[in-house]
Amino acid sequence: MKYVMIEDIEPGQILGKTVYTANGTVLLSAGVQLTVYMISTLKRIGVTVLYIEDQLFEDIEMEEEVVSPKLKQAIFREMHGISQALKSGKDFNAASVATNVDMLLGSALENKDVALHLAEIRTADNAEYIHALNVCLISSMIGINMQLNPSQLKELAIGALLHDIGKVVPESKLPLEQGKEHHAWRGYDMLRQKREWSLLVAHIALQHHEKLNGSGEPRGLTAEAIQPYAKIVAVANTYDNLISGGTSGDKPLLPHEACEQLMAASERELDRDILVEFMRIISIYPNGTSVRLSTKETGVVVRQHRGLPGRPVIRIVRRTDDELDIKEVDLSSETTVFIEAVLS
Template structure:
């Protein structure tokens, strides 16, 4: 399986991962052969990157760190909560806890976690997919920091609902991808206050989860919002979710911004250490991130194009690359692989889409 830009798809390509709506419904199932009408529909939905299965990549395994079922259930429970809030009703916090516990169990079960899966997000499910991903990233960092099960649950709930306040904002604002105007930015920033107000009344949820929604845009240097808190005045859980949210916003389209490649996002996040986030949290977080995700296509310094087939977890910037080479008669194509830990004169110039 490998990543492919929506613009490089062709009829007959086989979908490698199921695409879901925000309520958990299947939009397009794994194994489907893509037709022109399917490809046009995916473009209309706003999907930029997806996964396909082909002969070149049939042995490449791109695994999610949580089960597809648990990711889908979390998106559906978040969608139910959002729909309830929209009409002024309460939502089932206990059901959310059950879904969170499943995700935590998936993550605690794994010894070495390395995240490199790219989400296939539509315009409609962007906020739901983002929130679940931030939840997963936050649990991974919380686990690495040694948080116990009870604290992981409070952290995860706050992470899942960190953007719940956006339900109070205009849909047009949330679907905008160009930079916000100052007036739009000020309006968007109110989602932290709205989120706190929504969550603090939920007695079955940890009150600190509400403070995550309130503080996840605060920064160490005091340049965050809504209260311009500094240093230790920002709760550790909010700092954890702040890092996860910051990274996921860099690598995916979202309100007021478009995505950049993961390796660039890693550099930007590292540069934010001690300014936006504690350095030790940033370093720990980056130890679990694939700068060049498995399945992505890259250009090498040799001019060759290849696919990332495996990670070197000790050196995440130096993965294993598969390059396709045609013989002199062009009658047969063979693959060769470079382990960039061993091929020290080679380097990746860019990710291709």
């Protein structure tokens, strides 16, 4: 399976990973042969990358999933239901959210040693739900690495899942004071009314855009004033916005590029200790990624080494006359060879 930009997809190729709609139903199933119409439709609804089957790399397996497809669908449906309820002026079910968060935390704890690869295919209508899930999952796994207790992990995970809830709260539902129009304030005012949860959950929504140097929003808080959970969610939120292009329409970054930007913000905008834990959980060069090595050879990432995210195994395929020359380069042992670039 290969990770391919939508512009490079050709009719007749086989879809390697299922694409879901906003409410968690299947839009296109893995294994379908892509047509011109399908590719055009995927572009129109905002898809930028797909996983494609490739005979030369058919044995490449995706990294283990931390969360099962069934649970992802349940969380997408949950977030879709919350969004629809709030937009119509209704409340949402806190117990249902807590149940799904419990299941997500169970999966995260069971798979805490798995390198996290955020591989869901985004469309214009499911992007906000995938973002919520990704931020929740990243935050939870960082929290596990930081040895938070079960109660703390649940507070963190609920706040991370709902960190952007203020974006869908109608103005008529929560009339705000002047200067409190930012979606972080709106989310805080909504979540602090949920007596089932700690007020810390609401503070995650309020502070997830704050930065250590005081340049963040909405209050310009500095390091010591920012709630620790919000510092974790800030890292997760920033990373997922970078790899998706966020809401500003910026070009999505590749995982290693996003990681470089995060590390550049260490101690200035983002907490260094949290970034260290983040780098321990994320997959920098996911399986299926095409790369160029410092030897100028090009190949595809086929396997990972736990604990060495920057040193995967690369398969290089060269055609000589009518035959294929295939070799694998294990960067964990080839210490003088490096990944020079990721190819689209």
